[in-house]
Amino acid sequence: MTEKKLKVLAASSGGGHWEQLMAMRGAFEGCDIVFATTIPGLLAKYDIRDGLVLPDCSRDSITMSIRCFFSAFAIVIKQRPDVVISTGAAPGLFCLLAGKLTGKRTIWIDSVANVEKLSLSGKLAGRIATLWLTQWQHLSRPDGPHYAGAVL
């Protein structure tokens, strides 16, 4: 009998967050991986066939945020991942929150663009994530976020 593969949902916004997620995709080798991002064309750019599209949102729009949250929740319920991982920003945080509420392991890797302090999403992720990482050694703290390397 073959062991069931670990199912991982990796979600991020388009742009820099996505490029960072792609730079660490080697970590998902051997997993049953599902990617989700906010710009559909980015999936094709990396030859990802069964990727999912998340609605974008920002802290400026409450309607979009609510839509994004429900969409993230629907994805987590449907995909039933064992682990939810994100490099940000708000749409990824919503996926983590949905993962947390449904009892999944959750990993947050704060964007390498946050050099001086964590992003707002990154700070909030600290309350949700089972593994909470920063990509800058000088931002790491004993109680998290921790530092384990960086894509840049």
Place this chain on the structure above:
Amino acid sequence: MILVTVGTQLPFDRLVKAVDTFAKDLTRPVLAQIGKGSYTPQNMKWIKNIEPADFDSVFRDATVIVSHAGIGTVLTAKRFGKPIILVPRQASLGEHRNDHQLATVGQLAGRPGIYVAHSDEDLKNYLLDDLDSPSREDPSEVGRASLVNYLKGYLATV
């Protein structure tokens, strides 16, 4: 070809205008992706956005990238082994919500293949130079491998 790119989220007319102003003095043709900018370049080729499907070929054709200090573009330049010149957006000029791009270039300056232009003159001089590409032995690869291995190890325990 020199590729100027400002990303898709915010305009960056200061950068586009600066390169357009001295584009005629450069030895290589320029292609500028101007995004949401309202300044129309007069002396160089320009497009609003690069379609994701065309992105790879445009990057492959470029000999040097000029960009805002966005992590996405820095990682892409690294992936294609191209030198990149960064012009940080400044909050005081209304170019971003805050000055995190200044902090980013503060950390990245001096890395292999990464150049930071703090003035139009800096930028022009870099574009007239033959800039070194990031080397294969880029030290940041160590950090990336470390992060990937750490995540792999963590996922193995789930």
